[in-house]
Amino acid sequence: MDLFEYQGKSLYQKFNINHPKSKLIENLNDLNEPINLDFPIVVKAQVQVGGRGKAGGIKVAKDITQLTQYSEEILGMDIKGHKVEILLLEEASNILEEYYISFTLDRSEKKYLIMLSAKGGMDIEQVAEENPDDLVKFHVSPSEKLTSSTITELINKANLNKDHKESLSEIIENLYLMFTEGDCDLVEVNPLAITDNGVMALDSKVSLDINAKYKHPYFDDFEQEIPIPESEKNAKEKGLNFIKLDGSVGIIGNGAGLVMSTLDVVAENGGRAANFLDIGGGAKAETVSSALEVLEADQNVKSVLINIFGGITRCDLVAEGIIEATKGKELVWPIIIRLDGTNSLEGLEILKANPNEKIFIEESMDSAAKLAVQKGL
Amino acid sequence: MSILIDENTKVVVQGLTGREGQFHALRNRDYGTKIVAGTRPGKGGENVEGIPIFDDVEKAVSETDANVALTFVPPAFAKDAVLEAAFGGCELIVCITEGIPAKDEAEMYDILKKETKASLLGPNCPGLISPGKANVGIMPHEITLPGNIGVVSRSGTLTYQAVHELTNLNIGQSTCIGIGGDPVPGMSFIDVIEKFQADSETEGIVMIGEIGGTAEEEAADFIKQNVTKPVVSYIAGVTAPPGKKNGPRRSNCFR
Incomplete structure (x- = not known):
């Protein structure tokens, strides 16, 4: 977890590491209260991206007039796509x-x-x-x-x-x-x-x-305190490892390696992944239905590929999750499923016992990817 | 032959009384693996499905001659458990636990290396299987086939995928090993490949990596200089977008 500068400095405080006296502000009204810092004061934009100095995100104020002026300029500034929401005011050091x-x-x-x-x-x-x-x-x-x-x-x-x-x-x-x-x-x-x-x-x-x-x-x-991109908020709240990409094939898999490999195979079959979503090891039915919910929010998704190879994850639980999430629902996109490994036979039986015209079962990762790309055109 | 484990391997399971530990240890036993003991402080004398529980690994080893430990304990206790297994006399420790802090892993590895002769596989790995002989960990044995190809991988599920494809082609495996993808893994690609090279039964090696880090490059250099057997390798994530990070686990994915 990458910290903001001011968060890192609060750790300095904890570990007795000498650093400049400072104050945080989030809006200009905060300057109406006594700031208890000696001028000159450095006004520093708090963004998690390099090159903020060159972008005008760091300025030295000699007096309160300059401090107000610079704070106004920098608050709300966009630095390489990062909006400045917080300023760190620090006593300047010689x-x-x-x-x-x-x-x-x-x-x-x-x-x-x-x-x-x-x-x-x-x-x-x-x-x-x-x-x-x-x-x-x-x-x-x-x-x-x-x-x-x-x-x-x-x-x-x-x-x-x-x-x-x-x-x-x-x-x-x-x-x-x-x-x-x-x-x-x-x-x-x-x-x-x-x-x-x-x-x-x-x-x-x-x-x-x-x-x-x-x-x-x-x-x-x-x-x-660290903002999450809107598109990833929902997944994060559900404890899923999700990254938004720009293709149209939604991907759900277990294990980072297998998911990355699924991305590769989708690409080989001429498609592009809409996301990276790893439900991790030992996923339960609930995890799978949360994953499907997260994909529903993405307008770009045209088809969904669920690629599971059970080790610690049990395919029967994954299948239960799929049924739970889709039962009685009008599916917006076709779901192509490939289940292998631990309890895969039980999992496939659960799927077959609950047929859905938009759910397709494939035997291999390659054929599943091919179908997902086809259906997602 | 196979490497690291075979039909004579005797396993003590740390965390046998937990849900995951019990599920997989019993699967391992059903496959024919000699699961001879479990440990759980304060539960010595009890048993799980006939497997005796001991208070610590040292006692389990002296009573049952266990030589391999399989660890399922939660992250906060994993470092102590692995060290207990090493000092308790196990020569190989297979640590399945996911989510151990990097500092704990680094300290654990350092102590193991300096003060013991034990080898560590993992943490955060699926374990290993010598098809037809023993399965120590969480790999689904149904997909394996006894044979002469050694498989080593950094990823869990991707290992299964590769093994499954080999088996479908009727290509059997000597031993399949997942080394795990954590910051400080015990055995590296090189450690495993060295053993495959020395194993008379292994005729070829499959190595599966992931993008990020330099472990694959280091292995490639080693193979060039030391390995005479054929090696096939795949690195997952070639189409993954570069520079995606900023989240805690994300950097783990796109290493």
Whole structure:
């Protein structure tokens, strides 16, 4: 789950990571109350897309007149298709040096990866490409602690200002704690700056591991603040893994791999998928009827292909869901079904016992895709 | 021969008393797999359909000589369960559990590697089957056929699809393995392919990947340098639109 900058910074607060004093506003009336910040103030658009600075989404206000003017300009602005609904007002920092630091999981090495550079404040991918030696990379074993001697070594290797060694160490240690204890997939600070007020994390790019939600109740609060595209809202509420695409064959399958493969086979047969919808492992009758409901909302869908290969998912339960969702209903599109695997015979029997002229059963994934494409023309 | 499991494999099931655990463990047993024990803290001495339950894996191993653990416990307890199985003496742990936090997986893998000799398959995987010999996990055995092709896949259902197609062509399998698609999987494509290469019964290998990540590329390099048997590979999602992300699980799909 990718966070807004202000959400990432609320985690800084939690993990004692020094960052500028700030305030959030959602409309101009909020400026009528005392803001309790010292000028100059940076007005920052809160959008989940890069390049907001260039698009005019970040401005520095010297006084209240400018603050009001810039806030008015930026609120409601469209930045690459993202509407600005929230502004972060921050006390501007006098920056002396800008660094870069990030923490991720390196899947190939199966270890945590820290990247650190004295060349912050700019595009780090460019630094990595043009001057790879300026980007220090260091792996940490997940079962071991990040020691202070390792941090010192990193600071030296990256040529950071040694006069600030202690506060740099402290902030790096706390960022690492936020990454590990806070179950983040990514913590990126660019810039990590030395300012007149000491070492500070000026920006935040944080992504949370949604699987760790049960450990951290605040994940829920963050999630509720992140807008979901209208087309995916319904599916999300029903707990389905759904992505809207632009074709006409609605797809329901179990398992991301099989669904992706179904997309491939539909394409091979000359069709285009209207969506990606994975009902996951162990789906029950209710999940299947929810999935069909979600597709009903999409005007582009002309036919629906249900491709199930039962493992932990039981085909009889899937068939029950299909019957439950379609019984006594005038179907808007034909449904082509392919069931295989665990309890598939039972599933097919349930379907055959409840015939519907718009429901077609096919034996293979390929023939099912072919028919779905044909029916969807 | 087959790899990792065969007719002599003895399985202890962690989470046998749960709904999914019981359903699949009994299916595995019906197939002929030796399901010798289950574990559930505090339930030692009871049994599920004749399978004795022990309080922990160590006890189960010492009483039944189980050598493989099959894990169905919920995400919050999975890390401890896998480590318990490894320290309890199992040489292979098959972890079906989906939804384990990445940090738990990374720590678990690191400890297993440093402190034990156990191999881990998964998490978030369908398990493995050596047709005609043993099924450890949730794969539907009906679609398999004993034979000489090794199948390895990152996806669950897509593994079944591939195995099903092989069987329809009358091409049997030595062992079929789903390594799972989580951030830190235990065994990798390379680990499995290395074993297939060394297995005298396996004559060819089918590898099924998904778009995103670099696991398939790393496997391809390994195959080029180390594998003499023929390898056929498919990567799912070639027609998937690029750059779709922003949701929690979405990034998992379009890796």
